[in-house]
Amino acid sequence: MSPLSLSLFVATVSTLLAAVVGLAIATLFATRRFPGRALVDVLVTLPMVMPPTVLGYYLLVLLGRRSVIGRAFEFVTGSSIVFTRTGAVVAAAIGALPIVIKSGRAALEEVDPRLVAAARTLGASPWRAFLTVRLPLAARGIIAALMLAFARALGDFGVTLMVAGNIPGETQTASLAIFDAMLAQRDRDALTLAIVLTLVATAVLYTVNKLTERRRT
Amino acid sequence: MSEILSVTLAVRHGAFRLDVAFEAPPGITILFGPSGSGKSTTLAAIAGLIKPDRGRVSLGSDVWFDEAERIDRPVHLRRVAFVFQSLALFPHMSAAGNVAYGMDRTATRDAQRKRALELLDRFRVAHLADRRPSTYSGGEGQRVALARAFAMAPCAVLLDEPFSAMDRELRQSLCADLRASASELGVPFIHVTHHRQEARLLGDRLLFMDSGTLVAHGSPDELLRVSDG
Numbered sequence: 499m500s501p502l503s504l505s506l507f508v509a510t511v512s513t514l515l516a517a518v519v520g521l522a523i524a525t526l527f528a529t530r531r532f533p534g535r536a537l538v539d540v541l542v543t544l545p546m547v548m549p550p551t552v553l554g555y556y557l558l559v560l561l562g563r564r565s566v567i568g569r570a571f572e573f574v575t576g577s578s579i580v581f582t583r584t585g586a587v588v589a590a591a592i593g594a595l596p597i598v599i600k601s602g603r604a605a606l607e608e609v610d611p612r613l614v615a616a617a618r619t620l621g622a623s624p625w626r627a628f629l630t631v632r633l634p635l636a637a638r639g640i641i642a643a644l645m646l647a648f649a650r651a652l653g654d655f656g657v658t659l660m661v662a663g664n665i666p667g668e669t670q671t672a673s674l675a676i677f678d679a680m681l682a683q684r685d686r687d688a689l690t691l692a693i694v695l696t697l698v699a700t701a702v703l704y705t706v707n708k709l710t711e712r713r714r715t
Numbered sequence: 716m717s718e719i720l721s722v723t724l725a726v727r728h729g730a731f732r733l734d735v736a737f738e739a740p741p742g743i744t745i746l747f748g749p750s751g752s753g754k755s756t757t758l759a760a761i762a763g764l765i766k767p768d769r770g771r772v773s774l775g776s777d778v779w780f781d782e783a784e785r786i787d788r789p790v791h792l793r794r795v796a797f798v799f800q801s802l803a804l805f806p807h808m809s810a811a812g813n814v815a816y817g818m819d820r821t822a823t824r825d826a827q828r829k830r831a832l833e834l835l836d837r838f839r840v841a842h843l844a845d846r847r848p849s850t851y852s853g854g855e856g857q858r859v860a861l862a863r864a865f866a867m868a869p870c871a872v873l874l875d876e877p878f879s880a881m882d883r884e885l886r887q888s889l890c891a892d893l894r895a896s897a898s899e900l901g902v903p904f905i906h907v908t909h910h911r912q913e914a915r916l917l918g919d920r921l922l923f924m925d926s927g928t929l930v931a932h933g934s935p936d937e938l939l940r941v942s943d944g
Contacts, residue, residue, distance in 0.1 A: 610801075610803070612799055612801055612803040613803050613805060613806075615764050615790075615797075615799075615803070616797065616799060616803035616804075616805070617805075617816065618764070618789075618790040618791050619762055619764070619790055619791075619793075619795060619796065619797035620791075620796075620816050620817030620863070620867055621791050621792075621794065621817050621867055622791055622816070622817075623789075623791055624789075624791075627791075630816075631805060634807050635806070635807060
C-alpha cells in the first residue's frame, strides 16, 4: 500500500477501535459514579500529554512478542502485534482514544438531564432512555469527536514509529513517509504528502466546527 | 382506581432540610409555597428521581419507597407521570413522537400514533402532531407535555409548575383542561405552584409548604382568601 492509502486505512480502523472502547468509557463517565473515577480519568487522558516515546515504550512492553498479550495474539492470528500493520493501528488508536473519551463525554453530558429524567418517568429503562434520548441528542458531538479522533490518528508519528516501525508498504504511513522523504532529500514527495495531510486535517476541523456550532433553538 | 398516595419524606441536602408527611387522594392536590420551600424536591422524591434519606411513598398497598424496608422501585416502574417546569419535551421528536414515547410498547406503531393523535386532539394541539417542539408557541408546549403525561395511563400525576410562564388567559384555559383530565383519570394529582389564582382554579385541596415543612392544609379558597386582598 502507498503511504497515503495506508494512512487512511490505519486511521479508519484505529478510529473504529477508539470509538468502541472510547464511547463505552465516555458513557460510563457521563452516567455513573464509580470508585476510582478520578484515577481512570487521568489514565485515559495521559496519552494526550505524554511523549510518544514513552507511550511507545509502554506499548512495546505490553504488546511485544514476549508479552502475555503479544504471545496470545500471535498464537491466535499467527502474526505479532508490534512492527506490523496491527501495531500501527494500535499506535494510532492510543492517540485517538483520549479525544473520543473527552469529547464524547462532553457531548453526552451536555444533554439536558431533565430530558433523560422525563424519559425515565415515561417508563423508559435507563438503557432505553440512553439509546432514545441521550445518544441521539449527543449524536452531533459524538460524530465531531470521532472526526477529530480520525484526524489525530491520521497524523500519528512517534508512537507508530516506536511500535510499528517504518516499513514501506506495511507500516510506513504518510507522516512517516514525509520523514523518510526529507531525510532522502525527496522534497517534492514530502511536500505533496504534507499538502494532502494538511488539506484532510483542514476539512475535518471545518466540518467539526460546523457540527458543534450551537444549534438555534 | 381510587387509591391514595401517601408520602412521608425526609431529605437533607446541605443546609436544606425537607420533612413532610401527607396524603393525596384522587383529585388535584396543590402543593403551594414560596420558591425554595421544597415543593419540587418533594415531587422528585415521589417520582424516584431523587432518593430521600428517610421515608415511605406508597400508592394504596403498592409501596414505591420504604427506607426501613429497603424498597426503592426504579423511576420507570412507578408509572407516575411527571410534567416538568421546563416541559422537557424531546427536541428530536415530533409531538406525536413525544406523546407515543410513554405508551405501551407492545402496541403497534399505527395504534400508538392513532392514540397519540387522539390525545393531542383532546388538548387541542392535533395540528402539531408532526412538528418538533422548537416550533411551538406559548401554551402549545404545555398542552403537548400534558398529552404526553396522560398517554402512559399513569397511576399518579405530578406537575411541577408547568404553567409558570403563561399569561392569565392561557393559564385559565390550561387549568380547565387539566381539571377535566383529572376527574376523568381518577388518580392522585399533585400540582406544584406558587400562583394563587392557579391554586384556586385547580385545587381540590391545598398543602402549604414553607422552608421544607408543611405549615397548613385545607381548601384552596379558605387558605388563600385571607392574604388575597
